[in-house]
Amino acid sequence: xVKGKIKFNHQLWRQLGLFTAYVLTLLMSPFYIYQKIGENDxxxxxxxxxxxxxxxxxxxxxxxxxxxxxxxxxxxxxxVLAIFLxxxxxxxxYPLLAHLQSLLIFVACSIILIFTMFSMTVQIDLLxxxxxxxxxxxxxxxxxxREWWNISGIVYRRNHPSDDERAEEKEQxxx
Numbered sequence: 001x002v003k004g005k006i007k008f009n010h011q012l013w014r015q016l017g018l019f020t021a022y023v024l025t026l027l028m029s030p031f032y033i034y035q036k037i038g039e040n041d042x043x044x045x046x047x048x049x050x051x052x053x054x055x056x057x058x059x060x061x062x063x064x065x066x067x068x069x070x071x072x073x074x075x076x077x078x079x080v081l082a083i084f085l086x087x088x089x090x091x092x093x094y095p096l097l098a099h100l101q102s103l104l105i106f107v108a109c110s111i112i113l114i115f116t117m118f119s120m121t122v123q124i125d126l127l128x129x130x131x132x133x134x135x136x137x138x139x140x141x142x143x144x145x146r147e148w149w150n151i152s153g154i155v156y157r158r159n160h161p162s163d164d165e166r167a168e169e170k171e172q173x174x175x
Contacts, residue, residue: 015083015143022139023076029132031117034059034124044130047072054120063123071116078109079143096154103147110140 030044032054045052045060054060082105089098113136121127 012083012087015086018139018142019079019083022079022136025132025135025139026072026075029135030130031132032120033128033130035126035128046132059124060120063120068116068119071112075109075113075116078105078112082106082109082143096151099147099150099154103144103151106140106143106147110137110144113137113140 027048028046028050030046030052032045033042034045035042043052043057043059045054045057047054054064082102085105086098086102089095089101113133117129117133121129
C-alpha cells in the first residue's frame with residue numbers, strides 16, 4: 001500500500017512539473033507573428049511577458065476583449081483543477097473517474113486554447129501563429145495521451161482479469 005502512495009506522489013509531482021513547464025511556455029514563448037506588408041521584417045508577440053506583449057503592443061489596442069483575457073485565466077486554472085481533482089478522486093478509490101475527468105478537462109483546455117488564439121488571427125489578417133501555440137498544444141496532448149493510456153489500461157484490466165483473479169472467482173463460485 002505504501003508503495004502505491006509513493007508512486008502516485010511521484011506522478012503528482014511529475015504532472016505539476018509538466019504544468020510548470022506549460023505555464024513558463026505560455027508566459028514567455030512567442031504566440032503570434034505579425035508580418036507587415038511590404039517589409040521583410042516581422043514582429044513576434046508573446047502573450048504576457050516582454051516588450052512585445054499582446055497587452056503592451058499598439059497593434060492589439062482595442063482587440064483584447066474580456067473573452068480573450070478570461071480564456072487565458074481559464075487556461076491557467078483548469079489544468080491545476082484537473083491535476084488536483086485527479087489526485088483526490090484517485091486517493092478516494094475512483095481511478096477510472098479520476099482519469100476520465102482529467103482527460104476531458106485537458107481536451108477542453110486544448111479546444112479553448114485553439115479558439116482563443118484563432119480569435120485574434122481572425123481579427124488581424126496578417127497575424128500567424130508561432131511555435132508557442134504549438135508547444136502549448138503539445139503539453140495538452142501529452143496530458144491527454146497519458147490519461148487515455150491510463151483509462152484504456154483500467155478498462156482492459158477490468159475486462160481481462162489476471163490468472164489470480166480467475167482462480168479467486170472459481171473458488172467463490174465453487175463455495
